Amino acid sequence: MRFGILSQWFDPEPGPAALPGVLARSLVERGHDVQVLTGFPNYPTGIIPDTYRGRRRSDEVQEGVSIRRVALYASHDSSSLRRFSNYASFGLSATINGLRPLAGLDAIWVNYSPITVALPMWAARFLLRVPHVVHVLDLWPDTLLASGFARHGPLYAPPMRALQYWTNAMYRTASSVAYISPSVGGILHDRGVSRDKLHYVPMWADENIFRPTYQDLRRELGIPDSSVVLLYAGTLGEAQGLASLIDACSLVTDLSFTCIIAGSGVSESSLRTRAAEMGASNVRFLGRLPSEAMPKLMATSDMSYVSLREHPLSRATMPSKTQAALASAKAMLVAATGDVAHVAQQSQGGIVTEPENPTAIAASIRHAHSLGRDELRRMGQRARDYYETEFSVAAGTKRIESLLTMAAKRKVSS
Structure with a gap:
């Protein structure tokens, strides 16, 4: 037709x-x-x-x-x-x-x-x-x-x-x-x-970009194999509530943990300033990367961060980075309520935490770290299986x- x-x-x-x-x-x-x-x-x-x-x-x-x-x-x-x-x-x-x-x-x-x-x-x-x-x-x-x-x-x-x-x-x-x-x-x-x-x-998701792969950027970025990596890749705007992620990372500087923030937007400058002021030395800003770099960037991470500020619409919002994480076989840390939180729970491929609450987000990061990279990898595989069926x-x-x-x-x- x-x-x-x-x-x-x-x-x-x-x-x-x-x-x-x-x-x-x-x-x-x-x-x-x-x-x-x-x-x-x-x-x-x-x-x-x-x-x-x-x-x-x-x-x-x-x-x-x-x-x-x-x-x-x-x-x-x-x-x-x-x-x-x-x-x-x-x-x-x-x-x-x-x-x-x-x-x-x-x-x-x-x-x-x-x-x-x-x-x-x-x-x-x-x-x-x-x-x-x-x-x-x-x-x-x-x-x-x-x-x-x-x-x-x-x-x-x-x-x-x-x-x-x-x-x-x-x-x-x-x-x-x-x-x-x-x-x-x-x-x-x-x-x-x-x-x-x-x-x-x-x-x-664009499955030519977001797919399971083992080629990563850890050596290039100087991240040790022992470090648990949380990745946020996407628009840096007000709707995502990323200031609370910066604050949470400042509370877990005692762990072998790295948070990568890749992307750009109206909040980028303020987030960089906030990370410096809060002493969040475990946060790395990479700026906007070309699409061809995304498979290796996703492979660098152990978890993908999905967040939304509390708003009546957020409960019915499904950020596109949800499908990107699932398709890439990555576990998710979801700081949101509603439908996206339900996906993380139903797929058994994510951890759900309270949005805009740095203390709760930090506790979830510590929990993910305690699970270890192997268990996070198994969560990611469950996420990929769920993606194949639903998305x-x-x-x-x-x-x-x-x-x-x-x-x-x-x-x-x-």
Whole structure:
């Protein structure tokens, strides 16, 4: 069949932005023709490569996937106005410059975040008569509050109501609404989405990057084999609550223990300063590393750190680093509540601790250290087994393929 993928984020953008590309290639491997509509690559630097500058659109084929890229305003800094401009510009540009390749498709998978993707989605639905499946990867408008992009209060109430109306319209026009975290299904149902339209489809990892391997960076980084290593790899932002990790590490400097923090973000500078002030000499900052370094970086660790600040949305949030840790056969230290904590417990591949509580996090680090590297390795294998069943690319592609096929059949019969 001829399926489409509509996503502002796509290869070669890293991290969660790369996951739509994983789906596209997997659908091609299953025998489908795949057309992607996305923006010029610019995440996370906010810089568009020279090959795309001065152009309205670009067409290319990569690994059997047809890709239409469109111009947008590139920005990923802390400015709310510039971030909104980034989101809105993609929605407008994709509608003006990107619709033609979507004509004649059987169905489209839509990466729901940011919700300005609704503009080309609705244009394809009502002008081209192509049905779509919306995949809720971030719950809007809630994610704006959790990230600090918006705040509670009378000033924000009218725009938040307008955004809620917008998202409800996206759900109504979709053939199916997929969601990546179990609790999100209940939230969507409470907001009026019918049970028969809702489908649990957890996200996957990029299995070319996140996989078990024994080649590590310990010698390169000067970390002894006896040291237990905790790794945080990802965005350094406010939502992750990483200050409590720094404080916890300052309480366990008497152990053969190293905490590696890899990534960048708005909180990087303050976290580095905090580590110095707290005397957390066991914390190593590596900055942002290229994706090809991630297999060895994951292999360097004994545990992967997953954390979220306490917020009503955090209980229904499934950070993408969860799947990355599971796929890499790494035990997890989860400083969060809700769905991600449940995964750590159900998989028997993680330790759950209280978020934003340095004393509790430090106690969990000590517990992990007492288990030893061999037992942490066995926990990681249980995590990998759980990933294969629940989160793998094969499992996710099969679920989405089923929803797209169902949407296409409804189009034919209508």
